Amino acid sequence: MSEDKKIINDNEEIKAEDTINEEINNKGVLDVSTEEAVEDNEGESELVEENKSENEEIVKNEVVEEKTAKTKLKKIKNTKSIIAMAIVGCICLGAGFTYGKSVGRTLPATSRKYSSSKIVATVGDTKFTGEQLRQKMDPLFYINGKTKLSDEEIDAYESSFIDYMTTTEVLYLEGKAEGITVEKEDVENEYSTLISSLQQTYNLTEDDLINKLNISKEDIEKELEKELIAVEYIGKASEVTEEEAEKYYNNNKDEFLKVRASHILISNTDDEGNTVSDEQKAKNKEEAEKILKQAQQGVDFAQLAKEYSSDSSSENGGDLDFFSKGQMVEPFENAAFSLKNGEIYPEVVETDYGYHIIKKTDEKYDEFSTVKEDLVYYLGYEKQSNILDNLLEKYNVEVK
Structure with a gap:
């Protein structure tokens, strides 16, 4: 490919993606399914984020592939879902907690105390306590192992988890109000899949996992049910038809x-x-x-x-x-x-x-047929954002 592509300004696309990601997080949306506990050469773990821009590291004279109007919508490509299909503290990050315990750690390099009597957020009459936040933060501390987190980093993680809890709650409540239900079998299948994955990774029995994560199977399934209803609701509410996409294209x-x-x-x-x-x-x-x-x-x-x-x-x-x-x-x-x-x-x-x-x-x-798929996805994201804005106001969400 010729060097004429040097004049392509990829930095503008990065800024656009960063703006979208910041906007999503500010609205309380956390795709925790993209945060995984991974083991490095020294047996320590760190969080990796799949949703980071693929263009994060730019070399001045980098040869860049030509983009089209279709990939112009790439800024929302990595926004996989408005909420995550995972249990935040007890499954995805709980894996890091289990790993930390299994290698003999008793305390992480960083920790913070949380009071069960302190209210960190409310959604209508529903209160989220410091204890619920602790269940999500403790595993995070163990994932980081001996790496000390700054107060700013801890604050950012706390904010993300609180956003996640309140977002899931409002989507769940609206889904229930719309009459959305999920089959018990679906919840059990999700539970089995998650536990099986952890068993294979950490070579622990189901009972060991439940005990180490300090949360009951019933509580895990309850949270899974909430997430499934929330996902089902937002998926239906933000559906975009081909006719809507074509109208946007023409206008x-x-x-x-x-x-x-x-x-x-x-x-x-x-x-x-x-x-x-x-x-x-x-x-x-x-x-x-x-x-x-x-x-x-x-x-x-x-x-x-x-x-x-x-x-x-x-x-x-x-x-x-x-x-x-x-x-x-x-x-x-x-x-x-x-x-x-x-x-x-x-x-x-x-x-x-x-x-x-x-x-x-x-x-x-560009012909409509070549941009239709990405356009439907983009308009769906816009609908999701508007729905979430309205629900946060409707259910009087407050972060303490």
Whole structure:
């Protein structure tokens, strides 16, 4: 793949994903199924999060694959579910607690005391106590083993668990009000699956697990039932039809526009990737403006790109193929999308990579069929967010 993809601005997508993730957490949504206890080379454990952006580590000159309007919706791809299909303190994180005990730990490096008489949150008349929070936090401390957590880190985990408890509760209550029920067999199957997984991982009997986690089978099944009802409710309430997705597509057609452009790059970095001096930048800009004038006077653009462009796209006459909004750095994107087919941008465009002469060569819209799946998912996420906002207000959720 050519180096012309250097001008793709992946950082903008990362910011979009981070904004979505922050918004989800602020609304009380915690996908704890993506936090797993894993053992490292020294037998210690740490939490790993699958929902971290795949683009978290960016190298300046990284070659990035071209994105489409379909993957433009990637910011919500990893939001797997509005709530988790797991028991927070007693199953997923409880595995870390069990592991900590099994290797002889009596106390983790970090701990915090919780009072059973303290109310940490309320959902209507339902009260969540410090003891319930302790059941979720203690396993976390054991998972981290000898790694000491800062007060800020502990506060963040506490906030996430409280958000999880209140979110599950409001979805469960609304599901019950809507008449949603789950079969006892489904609850038992979920219980068996979770216990079986822990037995295989830690080589403990069911009784050992129940005793070490300090929670009864009945309590586990009760929480599982709540989660199953909550999931069933939010799944039905946020369902998006193909007709809804197509209506959104037709009303927001510009979001799916792609343009094709060619460019000539006069680079402001040397062969070793270092930024050139201000004096050299001035010379580069002067050269770029001379090339722009030639292009405006009718000199073949592709030939100019092959002769002057420092980008490897010069081999193809500067052609960058089709791209969507959000793929290119902002100055380049703004220029390219402002042009008509066959038009050359009237000024030299400066980016971090250098000076560009830009010509738009074509445009097209992604077909609905190619974006339908992601669009349905995206609109479903929007519905879930709105539903949750309304329910948090309806059930008077308060975090103490």
